Amino acid sequence: MGATPRLKIEGLTLSRGKRTVVHDVSLSVTPGELVALVGPNGAGKTSLIQAVCGLLKPDGGQVQLGGADLSTLGPSDRAKALAYLPQDGTVAWNLPAIEVVALGAVFLEPDGARARAMAALDEVEAGALADRGVAELSGGERARLLLARVLASGAGLILADEPVAGLDPEGQLLVLERLKARAAAGQTVVASLHDLSLAARFADRVIVMDQGEVRADGPPAQALSPAILCDVFGLTGRWLDGEDGPVLTLKRLYSASER
Template sequence: MTAKPKLDAAGVVVRLGDALIVDGAALDLRAGELTVLIGPNGAGKTTLMRALAGLIPAEGRIDIDGRSLSALTIRERARRIAYLPQGHVFHWPMPVADVVALGRYPHADAFSMPTDDDRHAVKKALAATGTETFANRPVTTLSGGERARVALARALACEAPILLADEPTVSLDPRHQLVVMELLARAAHDGGAVLAIGHDLALAARFADRIVIMDRGRLVADGKPRDVLTAERIASVFGVEAVMTDDAIGPHPILLRPL
């Protein structure tokens, strides 16, 4: 973990109107690490992620590979950061393969044909997510779990060194939650710097190399799951009484009742 961070942010402040949404966040993302950002609703997780992705203006310092995010062109930024927004939105009933190929958008010129690299990246993303079996189906006809995997495949096809995923497992059944988290972990262990927002503490504890906790605009904890997820912190941040168990697999929070 001594390598230079892919993404290095400090003193990040985001205001929407008069409201202070992100209040001085400091965060670094390293290659090979899956970081899960958790926190209660309205803590500012999505806003922080959008700021890190360069989609909304923010005060403070955000560096990508040692260069300021704001100094990158929109295209340079797109090649370095893949962003998977909430909700897995697909507006047109395009075939799955064409949707995944959109991940290659930052690599193509306006009128250029797909290269071998593009085709290879799309194929790899389809295979990794197990979506190649329905690659020709219109994306709007898929189930929630299938759509989530297509959305992730699209982000993976970017082959960007940084992957930011906003609630990639939301509204998925347990099996698909595990499938998606495994894919994110694999993307990290293949050398990506991955940040995912989640709500399931057990899932975060199981897969994250690192957990960052956000509460009311501030990052209040950052470290290994075992160090960060404590009964006291779950009580103070989430307002939930919990007990922590720990075994060979890792720490497991068991949530008992709202406080």
């Protein structure tokens, strides 16, 4: 028998106002997977992630975390099961970076949480920032400490909503390398990404969403097929052999005025 899915979604439907943003989505993710959730703006990626976190109430369907129905879990149990990295990288107070990261290890005693936080900062190559106030950090530095806060939690499921948005290429690679390493060590990572080339490079699976529905789900070369690239993204692509594996190169099929 296979491993119990760390995340299982069955028939999830979700509305914002009068508009259905997620429609009858079913999927499961097991330990050790890094899954990239991709799709155009408005495809429903963020809404799906927020529903899994319990931040949005679905109209129908079910979300299970480690076999337990999400609706039966209180905030504490949800916090133990998953860690969420939202798009919004703001921090309300100008605390030292290590204190912000230690918030991710909320279930440890203070000394243990601080040690876990320092290890997570070192993991994202930001140990030198430990005593600096968050307000003093650049956007890229703040992104690293917020990733470290998620890593410090030790949760089995990591949900990251556009974790590389606004980062320079070095920062993008660092974030995805760390998430990939966590998946390889047995955690489960679901990350929404706009960059299809990065999704193709780092993900074990790619789930393509469009207009609230799952259009493809499989290994990168299968999910990002010529038909999907054309129909969903208006792109054409080629898979090339790279030093670290297959590389996806992309080209627009037509200009915005021609669509």
